[in-house]
Amino acid sequence: xxxxxxxxxxxxxxxxxxxxxxxxxxxxxxxxxxxxxxxxxxxxxxxxxxxxxxxxxxxxxxxxxxxxxxxxxxxxxxxxxxxxxxxxxxxxxxxxxxxxxxxxxxxxxxxxxxxxxxxxxxxxxxxxxxxxxxxxxxxxxxxxxxxxxxxxxxxxxxxxxxxxxxxxxxxxxxxxxxxxxxxxxxxxxxxxxxxxxxxxxxxxxxxxxxxxxxxxxxxxxxxxxxxxxxxxxxxxxxxxxxxxxxxxxxxxxxxxxxxxxxxxxxxxxxxxxxxxxxxxxxxxxxxxxxxxxxxxxxxxxxxxxxxxxxxxxxxxxxxxxxxxxxxxxxxxxxxxxxxxxxxxxx
Numbered sequence: 001x002x003x004x005x006x007x008x009x010x011x012x013x014x015x016x017x018x019x020x021x022x023x024x025x026x027x028x029x030x031x032x033x034x035x036x037x038x039x040x041x042x043x044x045x046x047x048x049x050x051x052x053x054x055x056x057x058x059x060x061x062x063x064x065x066x067x068x069x070x071x072x073x074x075x076x077x078x079x080x081x082x083x084x085x086x087x088x089x090x091x092x093x094x095x096x097x098x099x100x101x102x103x104x105x106x107x108x109x110x111x112x113x114x115x116x117x118x119x120x121x122x123x124x125x126x127x128x129x130x131x132x133x134x135x136x137x138x139x140x141x142x143x144x145x146x147x148x149x150x151x152x153x154x155x156x157x158x159x160x161x162x163x164x165x166x167x168x169x170x171x172x173x174x175x176x177x178x179x180x181x182x183x184x185x186x187x188x189x190x191x192x193x194x195x196x197x198x199x200x201x202x203x204x205x206x207x208x209x210x211x212x213x214x215x216x217x218x219x220x221x222x223x224x225x226x227x228x229x230x231x232x233x234x235x236x237x238x239x240x241x242x243x244x245x246x247x248x249x250x251x252x253x254x255x256x257x258x259x260x261x262x263x264x265x266x267x268x269x270x271x272x273x274x275x276x277x278x279x280x281x282x283x284x285x286x287x288x289x290x291x292x293x294x295x296x297x298x299x300x301x302x303x304x305x306x307x308x309x310x311x312x313x314x315x316x317x318x319x320x321x322x323x324x325x326x327x328x329x330x331x332x333x334x335x336x337x338x339x340x341x342x343x344x345x346x
Contacts, residue, residue: 003340004301005042006333007086008032008325009240009310012072013049015064016056017264018312022065028318029067033076035322036083039329040337043084043116045240045310046072048091051130070103077111086116088205088240088310089187092146093121093128093139097161098171101153105177113178118205118238118309119147120187137165140192147184147200154182185238189217198224203236203306208265210283211296211303214239218304238307239300242285244314245327249288256287259314286311290331294346297336 010033011024024032033044046069056064073085085107090100108115121139122128128139145163152159159171186197187205197204198221206217218237225232242261246252256262265281286293286308300308313324339346 002301002306004297004305004336005307006040007043007045007084007088007238007307007309007311008036008041009088009312010036010044010046010072010076011067012046012069013064013066014047014312015066016052016060017049017064018261020260020316021056021060021062023316024318025065026067029072030076030079032318032321032325033083034079035325037080039325040333041083041325041329043086043307043309044073044076045086045088045118047088047310048094048122049124049127050091050094051127053124054126070107073115074107074110077107077114083114084116085111085114086185086309087118089118089120089122089185091122091127092119092143093137094131096168097146097149097166098153098168098173101150102173104150104182105154105173105175108177108179108182109175115177115179116183116185117150118185118187118203119143119150119201120193120205141165143192143196144200147186147196150184151200183236185236191220194221195224197221198232199228199230202234203238205238205240205309207240208242208281208284209239210280211299211305213284214300214305215303236307237305238309239305240310240312241308242281242287242312242314243293243324243328244285244287245290245293245324245331246288249282249292252287252289252292253282256281256285256314260316261312261314286332287314290327290335293332294336297332298346 011029015021015023048069049066052063069087104117121143142165145166149161153173160169183202185203185205186193186201189206244252244256313321315321315324335346
């Protein structure tokens with residue numbers, strides 16, 4: 001197995017969704033990222049929400065705290081040295097691409113080339129409609145234009161764009177990113193997401209897919225890329241998964257079922273995960289004993305996964321998260337890396 005990378009999902013927009021309200025203060029959110037680097041995680045991944053979803057308003061009396069992922073990552077950059085700083089995902093309709101490109105290039109400069117940009121159309125249409133109540137948009141076609149615009153703004157001295165949804169003229173945006181090509185990953189599970197990954201992006205960032213489903217999706221991506229003469233060198237396959245470690249598999253499943261994270265996944269039954277709710281949640285995540293999770297990581301790697309991004313732990317407090325991160329580091333990450341270096345089995 002090649003050296004798979006491990007990323008932590010950080011609480012930029014998780015209260016009321018993956019975790020209860022309240023969950024993490026700004027200081028605690030930063031502490032989780034700093035601790036992730038110390039524990040050997042390779043990256044942190046922040047999600048992106050603007051307004052509270054209706055189901056969250058109905059469940060909690062207090063509103064959740066949603067932090068801007070770009071501002072958060074810039075602060076974390078100053079507190080870390082090697083940690084990759086990623087979005088999972090940056091919701092494209094929330095920001096004009098000229099502003100998003102400026103924020104991402106600045107983050108890449110401040111972090112000396114550690115930025116990664118996962119992009120998507122957003123799981124909750126209600127947020128888009130709250131921001132743009134009078135704007136009709138085919139979000140898939142908008143996404144194609146948006147990714148093209150980011151590439152132009154990252155590379156061209158003066159960039160202009162005239163599309164169906166996006167228009168800007170003679171933008172000279174400097175400094176450019178430190179990285180020669182700042183990685184853009186296509187976030188989501190749908191067919192259009194895979195097509196954008198194949199033709200425009202540097203990776204694929206799905207959510208809660210089994211190793212078999214990852215292999216199927218990756219084969220589709222390679223087929224599309226090959227048909228258009230594109231080579232997918234250094235292509236990052238980075239699924240977002242949940243983690244529940246237990247003394248037994250049954251203990252791990254029970255722990256997962258008690259978590260806010262399980263409730264959140266059920267909330268996505270009609271959107272991001274609408275085709276997967278009848279399947280086995282254990283097969284689509286990292287749930288079990290450390291030995292069973294290591295075996296599952298091997299299956300993901302064999303399917304083509306290069307990064308386990310935005311890992312979310314099935315716990316309900318920051319202290320529990322820190323404990324779960326340490327246990328995962330010691331019982332999963334460390335054995336896998338030791339085995340990879342020696343060529344043995346973890």
